[in-house]
Amino acid sequence: MAALSHDNFNSWCPLPNTNSIPQRTNSPKPSKEFTSQASLNKQVYRLSAAVRCPTESFDDNGDVDEDPRWKSFDKFHQVLQDLFPLLLKPILLTAHQDVVPAISLSNWTHPPFDPFYDGQYLWGRGSSDCKNNLIGVMSTVESLFEQNWNPRRSVVLAFGFDEETGGVRGAAKIAEELERAWGHNSFALILGEGGMGLTTIGNYVYARPGVAERGHMDASLVLETDGGHSSRPPPHSDFGIMAEMIVALEKHPYKPVLTQENPLRGYLECQARYTPHELEPWLRHALGHDDNGTEIGERLAAERGPSIRFSMQTSQAVDIIRGGDKVNALPETVSAIVNYRIAPHDSLDIIKKNVTKYLEPIARKHDIKLQGFGNVEARNSKDKLGRDELDSTEKSKGTLYLKSLNDLSPSPISPTNVDNDVWHLFSATIQQVFEDTSTLAGKKVVPVGDIIEGNTDTIMYWNLTKNIYRFSPARDGIRFGVHTIDEHIDMRVHLEGMRFYYDTILNFDAAEV
Numbered sequence: 001m002a003a004l005s006h007d008n009f010n011s012w013c014p015l016p017n018t019n020s021i022p023q024r025t026n027s028p029k030p031s032k033e034f035t036s037q038a039s040l041n042k043q044v045y046r047l048s049a050a051v052r053c054p055t056e057s058f059d060d061n062g063d064v065d066e067d068p069r070w071k072s073f074d075k076f077h078q079v080l081q082d083l084f085p086l087l088l089k090p091i092l093l094t095a096h097q098d099v100v101p102a103i104s105l106s107n108w109t110h111p112p113f114d115p116f117y118d119g120q121y122l123w124g125r126g127s128s129d130c131k132n133n134l135i136g137v138m139s140t141v142e143s144l145f146e147q148n149w150n151p152r153r154s155v156v157l158a159f160g161f162d163e164e165t166g167g168v169r170g171a172a173k174i175a176e177e178l179e180r181a182w183g184h185n186s187f188a189l190i191l192g193e194g195g196m197g198l199t200t201i202g203n204y205v206y207a208r209p210g211v212a213e214r215g216h217m218d219a220s221l222v223l224e225t226d227g228g229h230s231s232r233p234p235p236h237s238d239f240g241i242m243a244e245m246i247v248a249l250e251k252h253p254y255k256p257v258l259t260q261e262n263p264l265r266g267y268l269e270c271q272a273r274y275t276p277h278e279l280e281p282w283l284r285h286a287l288g289h290d291d292n293g294t295e296i297g298e299r300l301a302a303e304r305g306p307s308i309r310f311s312m313q314t315s316q317a318v319d320i321i322r323g324g325d326k327v328n329a330l331p332e333t334v335s336a337i338v339n340y341r342i343a344p345h346d347s348l349d350i351i352k353k354n355v356t357k358y359l360e361p362i363a364r365k366h367d368i369k370l371q372g373f374g375n376v377e378a379r380n381s382k383d384k385l386g387r388d389e390l391d392s393t394e395k396s397k398g399t400l401y402l403k404s405l406n407d408l409s410p411s412p413i414s415p416t417n418v419d420n421d422v423w424h425l426f427s428a429t430i431q432q433v434f435e436d437t438s439t440l441a442g443k444k445v446v447p448v449g450d451i452i453e454g455n456t457d458t459i460m461y462w463n464l465t466k467n468i469y470r471f472s473p474a475r476d477g478i479r480f481g482v483h484t485i486d487e488h489i490d491m492r493v494h495l496e497g498m499r500f501y502y503d504t505i506l507n508f509d510a511a512e513v
Helices: 031-035 037-051 068-083 131-146 171-182 238-250 263-274 283-289 294-304 348-365 421-434 491-510
Strands: 121-123 190-192 198-201 204-207 210-213 215-225 315-323 333-342 368-372 398-408 444-447 450-452 468-470 488-490
Touching: 031 037, 031 491, 037 068, 037 121, 037 131, 037 491, 068 131, 121 491, 131 491, 204 263, 204 421, 215 238, 215 348, 238 315, 238 333, 238 348, 263 283, 263 444, 263 450, 283 294, 333 348, 348 368, 348 398, 421 444, 421 491, 488 491
Parallel strands: 190 468, 204 444, 210 450, 368 398
Antiparallel strands: 121 488, 198 204, 210 468, 215 333, 215 398, 315 333
16 A cells, blocks of 8 residues: 555545556457356356366375376366367466365255356356356457457466465476566566455445465474383373473464554555445544554454454464374374464564474473474573573483474565556556446445465465466355355356456556556
8 A cells, every 4th residue: 555644544545547547459349248148158158167177186186197186187178178279379377277175065056066057156166266267267368369369468377286285286387487488577467366356335345356465384293202001101191291282382372463564454444434434433543543553453353353363363273183093002102283374474483483482391391302493402591490401411201393384474465556557557457347347336446455364376476576466356245165065156257257357468468567
């Protein structure tokens, strides 16, 4: 957001000027063509063909050349080639081909890979996440080629196949090749999936592309001792010690802080300007005066709960505990994994230091050595009585090994200042398209960045541009069942998304940004 005058609420949340969008010369047909009945029929057919292919991505997938489960993608590629004969040339496409596995099949209203169109919704795994994006992007580009469109600007679209399991085989390799071929910071814009869609409040619609993602770290705790027979147990077995350590971590949750840099603040400032009566009475004043965000963050989290808390706070969740092999044998190894999703104001180093700090006293209490996060010895401080901790030469009763897995720092925050040419054009395009849709007729669209709590393939593309916007253009309440049963999407929203992709490509082609 632009610099604010905090005593002038009217300066908050400036909007782009749609009149600044360049006039198109020799332009193809307008994007409204995608809302016709003929376009709807074509897209139901195309998206159904895509959903019919079970491109499931499992956590235990092996390498592409070795694991036969990747073979489903071969069929999908043939389907895409048949659907888009003019398009599948040397072009990279934005979206991801894979879907999460379909489970609890008996609970689905319609089989997940037998797409069903009921006249409004298309049902099936991938219809909302995210083959709708994939088919929408390909359809708009295919349409441009059908019209003999001759672009001025190269359009490169990235298209991964393992986003649901981290993107290490797909997007990561694509990113390496793009940076090798095009160079560092070589793209004007990256448009990916995600974001918070479009939220309607009264006569205003907040379009909320994700301009930042939280970081990620899994803290692995492995406690090793000599074990023994259950008939002669110590006061605390490995499970008891590990339980005490978990309680120590959970006693120290991270605090919600709404910093000036957090994109959520910009969204709340927009609401304070355009729909102030829908906010808590105290919030507008607080936004203008609480500069460090501590008080406002804690109060918002207390009043609104998890729906907003974890956009401002690092989350900490103990997800996995393992240990023990036999009922009459004390475990020799007990392990736990704690998942952290790291808020923009925190860091990997902060998390690692805190984990070590909270676990050291417990390790010392039980005569356990601690080796943490790459350090041979992580215990050099004094205890509360000023005594030296257990010396490494003394006989300990075991060792606690700390290791971080899947480290990812919080993402860079993409620009949302209307003085930034890329954001101005991108956000103006959002206004242009959605203020012209029948479903939002008469409403004012307010584009504003937000933070997404998960991660997408865009984590692999940070080196390519600072202008990364994660936006699946969908209104609230029209996409259902993402990552669960009965996934389905309103096909009218799919058509609106096509209009957005189409106009984004054409507007950026006409612009000089």
